[in-house]
Amino acid sequence: METYSDTSHDFLYQQVAERFEHLIEQGILNAGDKLLSVRSLSKEQGISISTAFQAYSQLEMKGLIEARPKSGYYVRFTPRELPKMPSSEQVYQDPNDVSVNEMISMIYNNLTDEHVIHFSLATPDVELIPKAKLNKSFTEALRSTSHGCLSYENIPGNLLLRKQIAKLSFNWGGVFKEDDIVTTQGCMEALVFCLKSVTQPGDTIAIDQPAYFGIFNVMNSLGLKVLEIPHDPVSGLNLSYLQKAINRHKIKACLFVTNFNNPTGISMPDEQKKKLVEMLAEKEIPLIEDDIYGELFFGKNRPLTCKSFDKKGLVLYCSSISKSLAPGYRVGWVIPGRYKQDIIRQKFMHTISSATPTQTAVGLFMERGRFELHLRNIRRALHTQCLRYIQAITEYFPENIKMSRPQGGYVLWIELDKKVNAFDLYQRAIRQQISIAPGQIFSTNGGYSNYIRLSFGMKYTEEIRKSLKTLGQLIRKMQTE
């Protein structure tokens, strides 16, 4: 368990650790290199023994170095050994007998089965959440409010929570007031309301390729047509492809995950966000921006959002606490720009208002500064887990796989040998109580059949290590069949 830091500035030991991390990343230090002893490091850098020890501990926790008994510290891991990045082409295999919908049902029907290792779930490990502090806010919410959270909330949402969300948006350059925000039952409901507000059945919507599978169901249910815009593992969304599509087809709206995309882990560069907003503004095309992973960055700064470049109120910004705090609370929100009244109408029609206790609890948790503190901790923890998972996969999976390099979020996007059908792999893995998300569910056209998405949301343990090893063995076996 990491201790909570009181400031947003890094401690000295973190600065030292980061310098080492940089040297390892650059290949200046290589796997197997012996490091200075703690005592020598202390002397050389003019830092205390304890600071030097803490710096090495942090690097060890991230799996970058290792302590060998009676010998000292050694570089363990160099990113240059990593698998290649996945390609942006898709592989079309024979269609599966099982439809994408049936696959999704099979994979996600048992969300709460505790015997299964859920690599398929992009959600935080319960151990990463400050449960006691959150419960304290919850109890406070139940006791302190005059109505005991029994009564209907305001239709746009709990006022305290909306104020805190407005405050949170400062981090990505948003300047909003509580009145600009409407809360929802998770990000999913926010996306549904946005789509219903800006489209009619029969309309065409541009989305990412690959994309989060949940969105296909929504599109289908709303009678919308989907146009998939490829995004590249390195350069992000293919804007010129999109521009051509806009010129050729009648695109009614766009829906993109702009930061730490699911499943690819890619963020649109901020400059590209600006271009995208300008391109769509010219044609008055609304953009639904799904920024559910935006707060979970591993670098120094929070990536911006498309909403921060929105001058015409055409961007409908959606997010939630499901990835950062508690998926079970179902607390999400939308900053809908010029579509606010439509969103409020949708919400009133569908559910009257969102649940009072969960909204109040999260509002209080944020107001007390606990959410910001928690975000700092979970970012660090996820970064460490990400590196640990990458290491294990590099060790246990065949050498010819390709793998994404997430700079935030929850998921690794892995391209397997063309011979390996990911849904077959899922079926073999689930027999061993391991659940993965096969690539097929991330596209409407049967592509990505040799890709898998693995979540690193669960704390890295011996059990996780073994499960990744088992997965690697299954893949190796399928490659040679």
Added chain:
Amino acid sequence: METYSDTSHDFLYQQVAERFEHLIEQGILNAGDKLLSVRSLSKEQGISISTAFQAYSQLEMKGLIEARPKSGYYVRFTPRELPKMPSSEQVYQDPNDVSVNEMISMIYNNLTDEHVIHFSLATPDVELIPKAKLNKSFTEALRSTSHGCLSYENIPGNLLLRKQIAKLSFNWGGVFKEDDIVTTQGCMEALVFCLKSVTQPGDTIAIDQPAYFGIFNVMNSLGLKVLEIPHDPVSGLNLSYLQKAINRHKIKACLFVTNFNNPTGISMPDEQKKKLVEMLAEKEIPLIEDDIYGELFFGKNRPLTCKSFDKKGLVLYCSSISKSLAPGYRVGWVIPGRYKQDIIRQKFMHTISSATPTQTAVGLFMERGRFELHLRNIRRALHTQCLRYIQAITEYFPENIKMSRPQGGYVLWIELDKKVNAFDLYQRAIRQQISIAPGQIFSTNGGYSNYIRLSFGMKYTEEIRKSLKTLGQLIRKMQTE
């Protein structure tokens, strides 16, 4: 505050009080009649002084008798003096400049404004809810579950809660297991999912006339056509009208509030429910049954449901705790019969799963037997409030009004003089911080413009008495303008 009784059987004092109530209702005892003294009653009936006193206290609380200082008990109230029942015809006045949607927005935009007397809200007074006990269950839910209510719930809903809902359905003859039930975010979401499961845009749905206004928005948003089936204040839904409609039009589904209808307060007689289910089964037409008020009966027994006569799985039964416990929790459910898989698909698509903490808390509250206990108390309290409100309205409103006689639920349906436009009345009343629901919002065709719906959910206090008096004055004034 009433004390909680431990058994479902009435106490002796209640039995005595009920006999008096009966005599008053039958007109055998009349307003102004002097009653036996407590001592004489005790002697005559062979009951203790304390029991006799309790019986009179209960009648006094219900507003049926009054104690006059140094004189004794007198009959205060005889139902024969009540206003007539509303007629089933509609009055068509000049259309309002304001659309029904705009009216609804105006009336319900400030759900949480504490300065307004919300006669427009059919929800329980916070004082009627055992807040401390409910909070106890909530805290238990947060602390005792392994995941602290942080994680996603099972898609069909919290298992403990579904078990308790199955148990609750025994009361109306339902024999269900947890697997037959899907939880939702309130009854409203249940209705939306049901409609989406059994209809396509363009289909025609038969509903009550008048009907809960929320449903028109839903129908409109789903592209459905509405066929309004009149129901009579005395005999209930007009089945022969419905039969003719079925023969003539293609009715894709029906949606009726079967018990303590909103706004009329009428319950379908159980025999009529059976007939309705058989009539629809013959044509394989699904029936969406909204039983949100069913538990709030004033009589001896819970009314049955259409679902209890459903042999073919064609009835989709919907309910929630919003009227009986906590609207702000957004906990509802559906027993969807043969449409279960469709409902689960809708739910997964829209919200993945419903909030964990609220579901778990309500499940625990029910499991501990606290919900049944609470229902017994709230039924009694609502019955008393209903009688008190009726008395005050009879006293303060003009003599030519007509008023429903609810046997359960929350609302009085009042027909005013034809000269009084209910939306005008709303606008005058809201200036005095009094909110009512004008009849216009309960139909699609501008009818019921001289009707109002008044909720008796708020505890009867001096403030309520004054507000009803003010309303009465406003109506009198409008009649003579």
